[in-house]
Amino acid sequence: MKLRGLYAITDSQLLAGRFLSHVEAALEGGVCLLQYRDKSDDAARRLREAEGLMKLCERYGTQLLINDDAELAARLGVGVHLGQTDGPLTPSRALLGRRAIIGSTCHASLELAAQAASEGASYVAFGRFFNSVTKPGAPAANVELLEQARAQVKLPIAVIGGITLDNAAPLVAHGADLLAVIHGLFGADSAQEVTRRARAFNALFAS
Numbered sequence: 001m002k003l004r005g006l007y008a009i010t011d012s013q014l015l016a017g018r019f020l021s022h023v024e025a026a027l028e029g030g031v032c033l034l035q036y037r038d039k040s041d042d043a044a045r046r047l048r049e050a051e052g053l054m055k056l057c058e059r060y061g062t063q064l065l066i067n068d069d070a071e072l073a074a075r076l077g078v079g080v081h082l083g084q085t086d087g088p089l090t091p092s093r094a095l096l097g098r099r100a101i102i103g104s105t106c107h108a109s110l111e112l113a114a115q116a117a118s119e120g121a122s123y124v125a126f127g128r129f130f131n132s133v134t135k136p137g138a139p140a141a142n143v144e145l146l147e148q149a150r151a152q153v154k155l156p157i158a159v160i161g162g163i164t165l166d167n168a169a170p171l172v173a174h175g176a177d178l179l180a181v182i183h184g185l186f187g188a189d190s191a192q193e194v195t196r197r198a199r200a201f202n203a204l205f206a207s
């Protein structure tokens, strides 16, 4: 499966009271990957919500990943996204199997990307490219790094951090395969606007 297009990431606070409706609206507009990202430690809610997303993703033919939690991903038979402090990649690959999608946060480091590739990552993620409401303190990255990564890294490249319809085009032009977006997608007031934004993000990959 080609990893290219919009990578939608959920945020439990931002989506409170409209979780499934906004996610479905995004899927309606076209989502290559959907990441369930919930930083709480409410395991029962996390399982319930992830199962709900799995059903939606099956209907729309979208791949689901779980942020941080390889065990929950294994329980559901889906992929996982791991940051630098979320545990090593190799045991997660062994747990989830060779077909699972496993993403790795590489901040602004080509060395981390090379390591992730050698440990079996499916894609690498660089960021943060812009000011992020969701994670203001994330380390910064820039398009020069992205160009170097494009030349050196053989895996699909996800970009993240403050991405909106107004600033995403240069990232695609400099080699990004996946636009990973929270606020710039789900910060919309209506489900219709989420769908419109999802379509517009995907249109950036059309040429």
Ligand SMILES: Cc1ncc(COP(=O)(O)OP(=O)(O)O)c(N)n1
Pocket (backbone or CB within 6 Å): 007, 009, 035, 037, 067, 068, 081, 082, 083, 084, 085, 086, 103, 104, 105, 125, 126, 127, 158, 160, 180
């Ligand atoms: C696609 C993508 N890229 C980066 C991250 C950030 O992961 P991490 O550094 O582990 O931070 P948290 O998301 O866990 O706060 C991501 N989730 N997805």
Ligand SMILES: Cc1nc(C(=O)O)sc1CCOP(=O)(O)O
Pocket (backbone or CB within 6 Å): 105, 107, 126, 127, 128, 129, 131, 132, 133, 134, 135, 138, 139, 160, 161, 162, 163, 180, 181, 182, 183, 184
């Ligand atoms: C979860 C996350 N990780 C980042 C990184 O740079 O690793 S930036 C970020 C927040 C992404 O949300 P928004 O699209 O609202 O900025």
Ligand SMILES: [Mg+2]
Pocket (backbone or CB within 6 Å): 067, 068, 081, 082, 083, 084, 086
């Ligand atoms: Mg993490």
